[in-house]
Amino acid sequence: MTASTGSTLADRIRYDIAAQIMMLVALFGVLSLGLLAAFLTGVLVYELIHAVTPLISARGLKHRTSKAVALALIAVIAILVLSSGVAGLTALLTDRSDNVVVLMQKMADTVQTARSHIPAWAQDYIPATTEELQKESSQWLRDHASELQSVGENFGRLIFHIVVGAVIGALAALGDASPHPASLPPLRRALVERAEFLGGAFRRVVFAQVRISALNTVLTAFFLMVILPAFGINLPLAKTLIAVTFLAGLLPVIGNLISNTAIVVVSLSISPYAAIGSLTFLVVIHKLEYFVNARIIGSQIRSRAWEMLVAMLVMEAGFGIAGVIAAPVYYAYVKDELSARKLI
Numbered sequence: 001m002t003a004s005t006g007s008t009l010a011d012r013i014r015y016d017i018a019a020q021i022m023m024l025v026a027l028f029g030v031l032s033l034g035l036l037a038a039f040l041t042g043v044l045v046y047e048l049i050h051a052v053t054p055l056i057s058a059r060g061l062k063h064r065t066s067k068a069v070a071l072a073l074i075a076v077i078a079i080l081v082l083s084s085g086v087a088g089l090t091a092l093l094t095d096r097s098d099n100v101v102v103l104m105q106k107m108a109d110t111v112q113t114a115r116s117h118i119p120a121w122a123q124d125y126i127p128a129t130t131e132e133l134q135k136e137s138s139q140w141l142r143d144h145a146s147e148l149q150s151v152g153e154n155f156g157r158l159i160f161h162i163v164v165g166a167v168i169g170a171l172a173a174l175g176d177a178s179p180h181p182a183s184l185p186p187l188r189r190a191l192v193e194r195a196e197f198l199g200g201a202f203r204r205v206v207f208a209q210v211r212i213s214a215l216n217t218v219l220t221a222f223f224l225m226v227i228l229p230a231f232g233i234n235l236p237l238a239k240t241l242i243a244v245t246f247l248a249g250l251l252p253v254i255g256n257l258i259s260n261t262a263i264v265v266v267s268l269s270i271s272p273y274a275a276i277g278s279l280t281f282l283v284v285i286h287k288l289e290y291f292v293n294a295r296i297i298g299s300q301i302r303s304r305a306w307e308m309l310v311a312m313l314v315m316e317a318g319f320g321i322a323g324v325i326a327a328p329v330y331y332a333y334v335k336d337e338l339s340a341r342k343l344i
Contacts, residue, residue, distance in 0.1 A: 015186045015190040016190050016193075018190070019187060019191045019194050020194065020337065023191070023194040027326075027330060031318075031319045031323060032319075034322070036322045036326055037158055037161045037165065038161035038162065038165030040329075041161075041169065042166065042172070043169060043198070043199065044169065044202075044206070045074065045165075045166045045170050046169040046170075046172055046173045047199055047206075048074050049067055049070045049071055049074065049169075049170065050199075052070035052073060053067050056069050056070055067173060068174065197337060198329075198333050201329050201332030201336055202329050204332060205332055208328070209249075210250065212249065213245075213246050213249030213250050214246070216245060216246075216259075217246040219285055220241070220245045220263070221242045223278075223281055223285075228278075233270055233277075235263075235267060236266060241259070241262055244258070244259050244262055245263075263282065307331070308328065311331040312324050312327040312328075314327075315330070
């Protein structure tokens with residue numbers, strides 16, 4: 001009996017180790033092969049379906065039917081969000097009086113005005129008229145056509161990865177029959193446990209990221225609606241910028257870059273001083289938020305702020321921006337694995 005129990009325990013340990021190695025290889029491959037967008041989208045769709053399914057099952061539907069209804073609801077919401085985004089972008093580009101074309105004209109006017117306040121030696125580097133600005137922009141586009149084509153290809157690949165990741169996450173959720181763990185083959189059971197750890201880590205990090213985005217949005221709104229007006233500066237599209245800040249802030253790291261760029265560009269349409277002030281504020285506030293964010297995420301994955309910062313630094317050194325984005329999820333997963341084995 002003792003020998004049998006010892007053999008069973010040893011077998012389970014071997015299966016767990018094999019599953020852990022497979023999971024770590026997969027996570028490393030996600031970053032090495034540039035599949036982070038597909039991975040995050042797939043896990044997000046999978047977790048959303050499993051989060052919504054119990055709410056639908058409570059109304060008397062079967063488990064599998066509830067999953068299908070949950071997937072349909074998520075798809076409808078995603079389509080509505082994308083449609084609203086496209087409609088808003090179209091209005092921003094064409095319909096509104098404060099659209100991007102108007103902002104570009106303001107930027108050109110600002111450049112022309114700024115020429116009278118800069119040294120003579122620097123004036124040669126700044127376009128004198130709107131036509132000259134357009135000519136130089138066109139020349140820059142021709143000179144960098146290959147780079148822009150590469151950016152377009154990368155963006156298309158990103159969209160493809162997101163769509164495929166969403167499909168994989170949906171199929172995985174629908175195909176999960178949720179049998180009792182004891183009925184599964186040992187290696188599959190070990191892999192399911194690893195997936196549950198990863199899903200739990202993902203949920204906690206996403207919840208933390210929503211809090212971070214909300215904090216960032218509040219601070220940005222205070223800057224745009226209170227601080228700048230106090231100095232007599234009223235940015236166009238302020239409410240739109242606040243919305244963009246929240247939505248983009250749901251993306252770790254790169255979201256701040258998107259919203260900050262938008263704010264600085266719009267500020268530049270007012271004056272160079274407004275742009276410099278906005279850039280200074282955003283740099284200072286986001287440097288402070290960097291530590292706050294580490295603390296918020298750390299509280300969700302039961303890690304100290306310095307641990308989270310070290311993980312983000314190491315992952316950035318190894319995989320760049322993708323590593324920083326993945327660091328909270330990966331670190332939370334590793335901590336869950338170690339905690340389950342009572343190693344920490």
